[in-house]
Amino acid sequence: MVRRHTISVLVENQHGVLARIAGLFAARGFNIDSLTVGRTKDDTLSRMTIVVLADDETLEQIVKQLDRLVTTVRVEDYVGQDIVERELILLKVQPEPEKRNEVFQIVEIFRGKVVDLNPRNLVIEITGSEGKLAAIIEALKPYNVQELARSGKIAMARGKTLRDPL
Amino acid sequence: MVRRHTISVLVENQHGVLARIAGLFAARGFNIDSLTVGRTKDDTLSRMTIVVLADDETLEQIVKQLDRLVTTVRVEDYVGQDIVERELILLKVQPEPEKRNEVFQIVEIFRGKVVDLNPRNLVIEITGSEGKLAAIIEALKPYNVQELARSGKIAMARGKTLRDPL
Numbered sequence: 001m002v003r004r005h006t007i008s009v010l011v012e013n014q015h016g017v018l019a020r021i022a023g024l025f026a027a028r029g030f031n032i033d034s035l036t037v038g039r040t041k042d043d044t045l046s047r048m049t050i051v052v053l054a055d056d057e058t059l060e061q062i063v064k065q066l067d068r069l070v071t072t073v074r075v076e077d078y079v080g081q082d083i084v085e086r087e088l089i090l091l092k093v094q095p096e097p098e099k100r101n102e103v104f105q106i107v108e109i110f111r112g113k114v115v116d117l118n119p120r121n122l123v124i125e126i127t128g129s130e131g132k133l134a135a136i137i138e139a140l141k142p143y144n145v146q147e148l149a150r151s152g153k154i155a156m157a158r159g160k161t162l163r164d165p166l
Numbered sequence: 167m168v169r170r171h172t173i174s175v176l177v178e179n180q181h182g183v184l185a186r187i188a189g190l191f192a193a194r195g196f197n198i199d200s201l202t203v204g205r206t207k208d209d210t211l212s213r214m215t216i217v218v219l220a221d222d223e224t225l226e227q228i229v230k231q232l233d234r235l236v237t238t239v240r241v242e243d244y245v246g247q248d249i250v251e252r253e254l255i256l257l258k259v260q261p262e263p264e265k266r267n268e269v270f271q272i273v274e275i276f277r278g279k280v281v282d283l284n285p286r287n288l289v290i291e292i293t294g295s296e297g298k299l300a301a302i303i304e305a306l307k308p309y310n311v312q313e314l315a316r317s318g319k320i321a322m323a324r325g326k327t328l329r330d331p332l
Binding site: 125137145 | 189
């Protein structure tokens, strides 16, 4: 079955780890939807979240390959699990001056924040699920979207307590 | 001068682009602080934000190399520019039951959100600058942090309007 998988990988901070992991996906011709890599509580480790559209069998093989890398501490495919998923976006919009108020209303409805404002344009910060973010991007389209930066998804299993806290 | 650079790269969605770019940094022995890659308004393009500690001269060479890749549409080093920078984190904490209220107070002070709650633990969502996130992580340390997922930084220049809207 081809579906969207969210994979969390805990890796050691060593040169080339990211290149090697990205290479595993590239070698199979997968197009990565989003990828984030950032630090953890432990300075020697980084946590990656990778979202990829893939068939279950091929992905299982990649997960096994990831697990075999000496730099991999833990890898988990969240498919079918109950998880919290969130993404952050920044949007720069440049509405006509008389339409600024409409933009502020949209931002309020979606519980976003205006994080920069100047005579020409404004920058909006918002977090949410994929659906919510798609909805605000759509709602802001008539207001001259100049720039969009997405963090990519981060995710965490609900409830479950890890054996090894990170 | 060695300092932290935030680089924004707009790339074509092709297999192996991420692996190639990560490889450029790995070849120079750079340790990437954070990296995010996500979609843009244009389905054929992705935007990457890379944060790396590097000396200016070496980084300038990498930026030039990035710019020469046929898959690169635009690359920009934000160093010295006035930018909005934000990161998203999810934190799972498992406080003693009688200390849950203290956790809720901290979340409120930092304007975070509790996005999951069950008898064992809770998941907190928060966005902000590096300093703010470091402060809340520190404040939550006494409450048994189980898991931490960071999106990595995303960034956008203030005010400036792009020639080619994305």
